[in-house]
Amino acid sequence: MKDRVKVIWTITDEAPYLATFSLLPIVKKFFDVSDIEIDIKDISLSSRILANFSDFLTQDQRVSDDLSILGELVNKPDTILIKLPNISASLPQLKDAIKELQAKGFNIPDYPDELKSAQDEKIRERYSKILGSAVNPVLRQGNNIRAVPRSIKETAKKFPDLMGLPLKEWNPSSKTHVSHMTDGDFYGHERSITLTKDTRVRIEFIDKNNNITIFKDLDLLKGEIFDGSFISIKALSNFYENQIRDAKKEGILWSLHLKATMMKVSDPVLFGYAIRAYFKDVFAKHQDTFNSLGVNPNNGLSDLFSKLENLSDDKKVEIKKDIEATYEKNPGLYMVDSNKGITNLHMPNLVLIDASIPTIIRDGGKAWGPDGKLHDVKIVIPDRSYATIYSAIVEDCKKNGAFDRTTMGTVIDVGLIAMKAEEYGSHDKTFLAPDDGTFRVVDVENGQILMEHSVEKGDIWRGCQVKDVAIKNWIQIAIEETKKNNIPAIFWLDENRPHDREEIKKIREYLKTYDLRDLDIKIMRPSDAMKATLELIRRGQDVIAVTGNILRDYLSDLFPILEVGTSAKVFSIIPLLSGGRMFETGAGGSAPKHVEQFINQNHLRWDSIAEFVAISQSLKFIFDKYNYKKAFILANACEGAISDILSNKKWPSRKVGEIDNRGEHYYFMKYWANHLSSQQEDIDIKEKFLKVKDELDKNEDKINEELLSVQGKKVDIKGYYKPEEDIVERLMRPSKILNSIVNMI
Numbered sequence: 018m019k020d021r022v023k024v025i026w027t028i029t030d031e032a033p034y035l036a037t038f039s040l041l042p043i044v045k046k047f048f049d050v051s052d053i054e055i056d057i058k059d060i061s062l063s064s065r066i067l068a069n070f071s072d073f074l075t076q077d078q079r080v081s082d083d084l085s086i087l088g089e090l091v092n093k094p095d096t097i098l099i100k101l102p103n104i105s106a107s108l109p110q111l112k113d114a115i116k117e118l119q120a121k122g123f124n125i126p127d128y129p130d131e132l133k134s135a136q137d138e139k140i141r142e143r144y145s146k147i148l149g150s151a152v153n154p155v156l157r158q159g160n161n162i163r164a165v166p167r168s169i170k171e172t173a174k175k176f177p178d179l180m181g182l183p184l185k186e187w188n189p190s191s192k193t194h195v196s197h198m199t200d201g202d203f204y205g206h207e208r209s210i211t212l213t214k215d216t217r218v219r220i221e222f223i224d225k226n227n228n229i230t231i232f233k234d235l236d237l238l239k240g241e242i243f244d245g246s247f248i249s250i251k252a253l254s255n256f257y258e259n260q261i262r263d264a265k266k267e268g269i270l271w272s273l274h275l276k277a278t279m280m281k282v283s284d285p286v287l288f289g290y291a292i293r294a295y296f297k298d299v300f301a302k303h304q305d306t307f308n309s310l311g312v313n314p315n316n317g318l319s320d321l322f323s324k325l326e327n328l329s330d331d332k333k334v335e336i337k338k339d340i341e342a343t344y345e346k347n348p349g350l351y352m353v354d355s356n357k358g359i360t361n362l363h364m365p366n367l368v369l370i371d372a373s374i375p376t377i378i379r380d381g382g383k384a385w386g387p388d389g390k391l392h393d394v395k396i397v398i399p400d401r402s403y404a405t406i407y408s409a410i411v412e413d414c415k416k417n418g419a420f421d422r423t424t425m426g427t428v429i430d431v432g433l434i435a436m437k438a439e440e441y442g443s444h445d446k447t448f449l450a451p452d453d454g455t456f457r458v459v460d461v462e463n464g465q466i467l468m469e470h471s472v473e474k475g476d477i478w479r480g481c482q483v484k485d486v487a488i489k490n491w492i493q494i495a496i497e498e499t500k501k502n503n504i505p506a507i508f509w510l511d512e513n514r515p516h517d518r519e520e521i522k523k524i525r526e527y528l529k530t531y532d533l534r535d536l537d538i539k540i541m542r543p544s545d546a547m548k549a550t551l552e553l554i555r556r557g558q559d560v561i562a563v564t565g566n567i568l569r570d571y572l573s574d575l576f577p578i579l580e581v582g583t584s585a586k587v588f589s590i591i592p593l594l595s596g597g598r599m600f601e602t603g604a605g606g607s608a609p610k611h612v613e614q615f616i617n618q619n620h621l622r623w624d625s626i627a628e629f630v631a632i633s634q635s636l637k638f639i640f641d642k643y644n645y646k647k648a649f650i651l652a653n654a655c656e657g658a659i660s661d662i663l664s665n666k667k668w669p670s671r672k673v674g675e676i677d678n679r680g681e682h683y684y685f686m687k688y689w690a691n692h693l694s695s696q697q698e699d700i701d702i703k704e705k706f707l708k709v710k711d712e713l714d715k716n717e718d719k720i721n722e723e724l725l726s727v728q729g730k731k732v733d734i735k736g737y738y739k740p741e742e743d744i745v746e747r748l749m750r751p752s753k754i755l756n757s758i759v760n761m762i
C-alpha cells in the first residue's frame with residue numbers, strides 16, 4: 018500500500034451525531050491497528066452555517082468549509098467516504114439553528130425575511146446554500162445501489178416484529194386512499210429535450226408587456242436531457258379545496274405529503290397553499306393582520322402561532338377562535354404528535370413523503386388523528402408524476418392485505434442520482450412566475466426557443482437536468498446488479514411523460530451494447546411497475562427497481578420499512594464516477610424523535626447497524642482497490658460481528674432501561690475483537706486483539722451495568738444544533754471500563 022489509506026467519516030446532526038461519539042473512538046482504534054486513517058469532516062447544519070459566515074466570526078470561532086472540501090474530494094479516485102444522515106433544514110429549522118448559534122456568541126446575521134437592501138439579498142443567497150437538502154446533491158457524484166443487506170433481511174424473516182415496528186392488518190373496506198391532481202400539475206405541463214450539441218441556454222420570463230427577466234444561464238452538454246414544467250397555483254388551490262371537502266364528506270383524516278427539504282423552493286410553496294386552502298376563511302378574514310405580522314404560510318402553522326403572540330390579547334383570542342372553528346368545520350388533520358397538538362401542517366419538514374407514507378402503509382392504512390386515535394386517511398400528493406405508485410400499493414393492500422415479513426422478497430434500488438439528476442437537482446432552476454406571462458428556455462447562441470410555458474402569476478416553473486454520462490453509468494450499474502443477483506429488473510418509467518420518453522430512447526439505445534441473454538429487464542410505467550413488483554415480492558421473489566432520483570428516494574424508504582420495519586438498516590453504495598466510493602448509511606434521516614428520547618431519558622434508540630455495514634464495506638473496497646490484506650481481515654471480522662449482533666439480537670431497544678445505541682457499540686466491539694482474535698491470517702492483529710477480547714468478555718456484566726445505570730434521567734446537552742461536545746462525549750461514553758479497554762488498543 019502506497020500511503021496510509023484514508024476513510025472519511027462525516028459528523029452530522031441529531032441522533033447519528035450523538036451515536037458517533039460512542040462509535041467513532043472504537044472504529045478509529047481498530048482501523049489504526051491496520052494503518053488505516055479515519056479523517057473527519059463536519060457537515061452538520063451548524064458547522065455549515067459557521068463555515069459560510071466566517072467573515073462574521075472571530076478568528077477562533079471559524080471552522081473549515083468541510084462540505085466544499087468534500088465536494089471536491091468526491092471527484093477524486095482515492096476518496097472513500099462514509100456519509101451518515103444529516104439534517105436538510107427547512108426554513109424554520111434554519112432560523113432555529115441561527116438563533117442557537119447567536120445565543121452561543123456567534124455573531125452571524127439573521128435570516129432576512131424581507132429583502133430591504135442589497136446586503137439582505139447577499140445574506141439570503143448565502144443562507145440559501147445551507148437551506149434544505151444542501152449536502153446529498155453535492156456529494157452524490159455517482160449513482161446508487163440501495164438495499165437491505167442480506168443478513169439483515171434474513172434476520173427480519175426470522176424475527177419479523179423485533180427489528181422495527183410490526184406490520185398491521187389492512188381492512189379491505191378501508192377508506193384510506195391517495196388523491197392527486199388530474200391536470201394543471203408538473204406532470205401535465207412537462208416538456209423535455211435531448212441536446213444534440215453542447216448548448217448554452219437561458220431561462221427567461223416575458224411578461225404581458227414583453228419585458229424580459231433573465232432568471233438563469235446554464236451550459237448543457239451534448240446528450241443531456243433538459244425538462245421544463247410548471248404547476249398551476251389556481252389548479253392546485255382548487256384541488257386542495259376539493260380534497261378537503263371530500264375528506265370531510267368521507268369522515269377521514271386529511272394529510273399532505275411533500276418533500277419540502279429536497280424540493281426546497283417548490284414544495285414549501287405547495288405546502289403554504291395547503292394551509293391557505295384549509296384555513297381559507299381565516300386567511301380571508303385576517304389577511305391584513307397576517308400581512309402586518311409577516312405571516313408566511315410556507316413556514317407552517319407553528320410560525321403563524323408564534324407570530325400571533327405579538328398581537329393584543331383580544332385579537333389573538335379572536336383569531337385562535339376562528340382557527341378552532343376551522344378545525345371543527347374541516348376534516349381532522351393527520352397528526353405528527355397528537356399529544357402536543359402538532360399537525361401535518363405545523364412545519365414543512367415534519368411530514369416528508371418518503372418516510373411518512375410507508376408508515377401509514379405499515380400501520381394498516383391508518384394515521385393518528387387530533388383525537389389521539391387511529392383513522393383512515395386521505396393521502397394528498399398534489400403532483401401526479403409519482404403519486405400513482407402509492408395509489409397502487411394502497412389499493413393492493415386493501416385487496417391482498419398486509420405483507421408478510423417472514424416470506425416477502427426484497428427490492429433493490431438502482432437510482433439515477435449522479436450530478437444532481439432530475440427533480441432533486443432543480444432548486445436552482447425553480448422560479449415563481451412574477452406575473453402572468455411566459456417562461457422560455459432559449460438557445461443563447463442563435464435565439465432559438467427550445468421550450469416555453471405560458472403561466473399565471475405565482476405558478477411554479479422548474480427546470481431539471483440529467484447528464485448523458487450519468488444515464489449511461491446508471492444503466493451499466495443496473496445490468497451489473499441484474500447479473501450479479503440473477504433477478505428481474507424493472508425500469509420505472511412512464512412513456513406518457515416527456516422526460517421519461519427521452520430516457521427510454523437512451524435506454525433502448527444503450528442496452529444494445531450489452532449482452533442481455535438470460536436477463537429479465539423490463540420498462541414499465543411507475544404504477545404498473547409497482548403492481549408487478551408487489552406481485553413478485555408477495556410471492557417471495559426479489560426484484561431490482563431501476564429508478565430516477567425521486568422514486569429512488571421513495572422506494573428505498575418504502576420497501577425497507579415494510580420488509581424490516583425501518584429504513585435505518587438500509588445501506589447505499591455509490592460508486593463515484595471518479596472511481597472513489599461513497600457509502601451512505603440508512604435511507605432515513607437523522608431521527609429527531611430519538612434525540613427527544615435521549616434528552617428525556619438518556620436512552621438513544623438509534624441503531625448503528627448501517628454504519629457497521631459501511632465500515633465493513635469500506636474495508637472491502639480498500640482491499641479490492643489496493644490489495645491491502647489487513648483491510649480484508651478487518652472487513653471479514655467486521656462482517657462476522659454484524660452477523661453476531663443480528664443473531665444475538667444486540668440492537669437497541671426502543672425502551673428505556675434496555676440496551677441502547679451505546680450497548681450495541683459494546684457488542685459490536687466485542688464481536689469484532691473476537692473474530693480478529695480467532696483468525697489465523699495475521700498474527701500481529703490476532704495477538705493485539707486477544708487481550709482486548711478477554712477484557713471485553715470478562716467485563717461484560719459490569720460494562721452493561723455501567724451503560725444501563727445512567728438511563729432514565731433527563732440530560733442537558735446545552736444545545737440542539739451545536740450541543741456542547743464535552744457533555745455529549747461524557748454522556749455517550751459512560752462506561753469507565755469500556756473506555757479503558759478502548760484506550761488499551
Ligand SMILES: NC(=O)C1=CN([C@@H]2O[C@H](COP(=O)(O)OP(=O)(O)OC[C@H]3O[C@@H](n4cnc5c(N)ncnc54)[C@H](OP(=O)(O)O)[C@@H]3O)[C@@H](O)[C@H]2O)C=CC1
Binds near residue numbers: 610623
Ligand atoms: N440521507 C440523509 O441525509 C437524509 C436526511 N433526512 C433528514 O433527516 C431529518 C429527519 O427526517 P424524518 O423524515 O423525520 O425521518 P427519519 O428517517 O429521521 O426518522 C423517521 C424514523 O425512522 C426511524 N429511524 C431512522 N433512522 C434510524 C436508526 N438509525 N435507528 C433506528 N430508527 C431509525 C425512527 O423511527 P422510530 O421513531 O419509530 O424509532 C425515526 O423516527 C430531516 O432533517 C431530513 O431532511 C431525511 C432522509 C435522508
Ligand SMILES: O=C(O)CCC(=O)C(=O)O
Binds near residue numbers: 604
Ligand atoms: O437529502 C435529503 O434531504 C434527504 C435525502 C433522502 O431522503 C434520501 O436520500 O433518502
Ligand SMILES: [Mg+2]
Binds near residue numbers: 371372571604605
Ligand atoms: Mg429518503
